[in-house]
Amino acid sequence: MLTTSALPSAATDNQYLAAALDTGNGYIKFATSNSEVLIPSLIKQVSDNNEYEYSASSKGALIEFVESDRSELNGTRWLVGQPAYKEFPDSHDRITDDRQNKLTYALQALCGCLAVAPHQKEWSLALASSIHDSQVYGAKLKEALNGSHSAKINGKLTTVNIRTLALDEGQGAIYYGIKRGILPRDAQTVLLDIGFGTTIIAVYNGATILRASRYVHPQGTGKLVQMIADHIETRAFCGGVSGDPLLIRQGIETDFQYGRTSWNFKEVYLAVLMDWVREVLGPCLKKVDTWLPSSDFVLATGGGALMPAMASVLAKKKIAVLENSQMSNVLGMQAIAQQKK
Numbered sequence: 445m446l447t448t449s450a451l452p453s454a455a456t457d458n459q460y461l462a463a464a465l466d467t468g469n470g471y472i473k474f475a476t477s478n479s480e481v482l483i484p485s486l487i488k489q490v491s492d493n494n495e496y497e498y499s500a501s502s503k504g505a506l507i508e509f510v511e512s513d514r515s516e517l518n519g520t521r522w523l524v525g526q527p528a529y530k531e532f533p534d535s536h537d538r539i540t541d542d543r544q545n546k547l548t549y550a551l552q553a554l555c556g557c558l559a560v561a562p563h564q565k566e567w568s569l570a571l572a573s574s575i576h577d578s579q580v581y582g583a584k585l586k587e588a589l590n591g592s593h594s595a596k597i598n599g600k601l602t603t604v605n606i607r608t609l610a611l612d613e614g615q616g617a618i619y620y621g622i623k624r625g626i627l628p629r630d631a632q633t634v635l636l637d638i639g640f641g642t643t644i645i646a647v648y649n650g651a652t653i654l655r656a657s658r659y660v661h662p663q664g665t666g667k668l669v670q671m672i673a674d675h676i677e678t679r680a681f682c683g684g685v686s687g688d689p690l691l692i693r694q695g696i697e698t699d700f701q702y703g704r705t706s707w708n709f710k711e712v713y714l715a716v717l718m719d720w721v722r723e724v725l726g727p728c729l730k731k732v733d734t735w736l737p738s739s740d741f742v743l744a745t746g747g748g749a750l751m752p753a754m755a756s757v758l759a760k761k762k763i764a765v766l767e768n769s770q771m772s773n774v775l776g777m778q779a780i781a782q783q784k785k
Contacts, residue, residue, distance in 0.1 A: 462570050463572075466574050479562075486538055497599075507596070547584050548588075565601070566602070572608075575610055578612045590606055616776030621772070624767070626767065634732055638744055642663070665747065671719070675716065714753065744764070
């Protein structure tokens with residue numbers, strides 16, 4: 445039995461589309477029944493009014509709020525996703541920079557994802573969205589998203605009506621595993637969610653979290669990226685300064701090339717990986733020691749589970765990687781939203 449409350453009654457109307465938003469520290473993920481969006485978790489407020497027109501992107505957008513129930517946003521303009529980095533490589537904001545950013549930038553992040561989906565004049569969303577502690581931040585997440593918001597998204601006027609269901613990060617991944625037949629409905633599962641800004645571990649009985657087991661480690665793969673950025677070989681290549689974290693992230697996800705340069709940092713990555721495992725994963729696993737003997741599954745999810753060599757590192761600790769691990773949480777939340785609306 446899911447331990448979530450139903451969406452507000454206004455969202456039960458058939459006009460509302462079941463959707464999900466995961467404003468991750470590394471990537472913003474969005475899903476409906478027929479679309480999936482993944483864009484970088486980067487934001488930049490711009491104040492040049494209409495003096496400069498920013499180009500559209502397949503990985504983000506320019507958002508201009510016209511008339512929103514979040515009145516403080518009216519008249520503001522935001523670059524969301526890849527455009528924030530391309531236009532302002534040294535001065536953009538990252539979701540991971542502050543725990544409050546998942547609330548502060550939730551609506552901007554959602555609109556950035558809608559820009560990548562086919563344009564609609566109006567969206568009405570029965571939205572499931574995750575936060576690192578729904579008991580503490582769930583009500584604030586709803587306040588940040590709920591209501592009616594008119595905005596120009598890449599210059600096209602769009603109205604977005606939102607009713608939000610707040611979930612804990614990881615709950616969608618568990619539900620995804622159950623829906624896909626990977627996990628029995630009555631299984632006890634340890635879920636290790638390896639994100640960019642945090643690593644979260646928790647034990648679930650079926651789809652119900654055992655809250656006493658939940659532990660949020662304040663570091664994720666962003667720590668690994670920073671370790672590479674600060675490594676002596678990186679600083680030697682970059683003229684005595686740390687490397688660019690975004691270029692390192694992109695290199696890890698592709699071929700370890702540092703941007704458009706000829707430098708390959710694969711050896712640096714492998715050199716620091718086990719230090720990161722000991723520093724980040726070790727404390728997480730220790731927190732669930734008491735539950736491990738009685739658990740049926742130990743699964744890893746999140747984008748960090750897909751990093752090169754990570755599957756073999758996890759396998760040595762008898763941890764399997766959940767299929768589609770980067771998108772599993774948002775896909776599971778979309779299924780929950782569909783069930784609840």
